[in-house]
């Protein structure tokens with residue numbers, strides 16, 4: 495599971511071999527790449543591993559990770575709470591099956607009390623025979639819990655806010671009222687055979703002493719796991735380390751779980767920090783879907799653990815791109831162009847210097863190779879193109895060209911790219927924004943039609 499191991503640039507025809515056994519495929523690729531590199535350079539044989547340092551491992555940070563980390567997927571719950579996103583029960587099943595096949599061990603499938611269709615989805619997934627633990631979410635409210643019991647899930651995530659801000663303005667409850675309700679409903683759910691994960695919303699803006707007291711009481715009432723949530727994404731990695739370090743000794747041996755949001759772009763970094771601090775069950779969503787700026791992205795978390803930490807996640811990375819594309823299609827939320835791992839540009843190269851490096855050894859400018867997650871590399875031809883990528887493309891098509899022909903082609907490409915009108919790209923950006931406005935949820939026009947249908951007196955001409 496090396497950091498710098500890499501294959502030489504390959505075409506798509508190796509895909510079949512790759513599907514058979516990804517680990518062996520990569521190994522063969524690396525060996526071939528080493529042999530080729532040594533031949534090209536004519537220098538001494540240096541194993542690839544010793545050509546790059548990985549300070550995550552060398553500095554001992556990877557050894558801080560606890561054994562047995564299990565990812566808790568939130569795509570079907572928090573991910574579905576992305577503005578404008580709905581999944582039908584059948585769509586949830588399709589996503590859950592793929593999550594299950596790649597080895598995700600815990601799947602939060604939704605909140606049954608939300609709607610009849612949602613309850614049908616939760617019931618369907620609970621009975622789908624998945625290897626993964628199927629979990630449903632519930633407020634500290636009796637009818638929510640009963641809905642979960644009716645669906646036949648293995649586990650329940652019981653959540654209530656713990657910050658004084660949420661208590662005063664949202665729940666209008668005192669700390670003692672929250673504590674009493676939490677204990678009562680944890681006992682109720684446990685008594686009905688559900689394994690309870692107790693979740694405090696807005697944990698990281700709460701009084702640490704109160705949070706610890708609340709968890710202790712719920713653990714005593716039967717909760718098996720404590721889920722800390724950076725609900726509005728305000729933590730930093732070192733702050734997470736500090737907080738978890740403070741909380742852990744106060745909770746004893748209970749399993750800790752972390753739910754991170756990406757409001758400041760730190761969700762995955764914070765999640766890794768949480769794991770380094772001893773959290774066993776990190777939350778993530780495919781494509782980083784979720785409220786506002788989203789949750790920690792599953793594919794980024796898996797690949798960071800796998801590649802940067804050299805950690806055995808038990809998750810098969812070769813289908814991560816397939817998973818991302820499935821969720822992109824079913825959610826209707828396009829993956830950002832520069833999104834790590836699964837974005838369009840994540841394995842595209844244009845600049846001459848980079849393409850030259852990639853052609854000589856893929857690891858020069860790629861920390862992981864696209865084949866690992868079921869993708870292929872792309873060379874983009876444009877203003878920054880150099881001869882290496884052009885030669886590589888011609889070679890791939892078994893076309894002979896002289897050095898001066900290649901140079902002439904490079905010039906033509908640069909001139910053409912620089913003179914190309916931006917009209918099409920700009921129209922695309924405008925259309926994307928326009929369509930995004932209209933795609934999300936119910937449109938303004940539809941809202942007023944439905945309001946009239948509900949019997950609300952909305953004047954015809956006024957809207």
Ligand code: MN
Nearest residue numbers: 572725753785
């Ligand atoms: Mn959330």
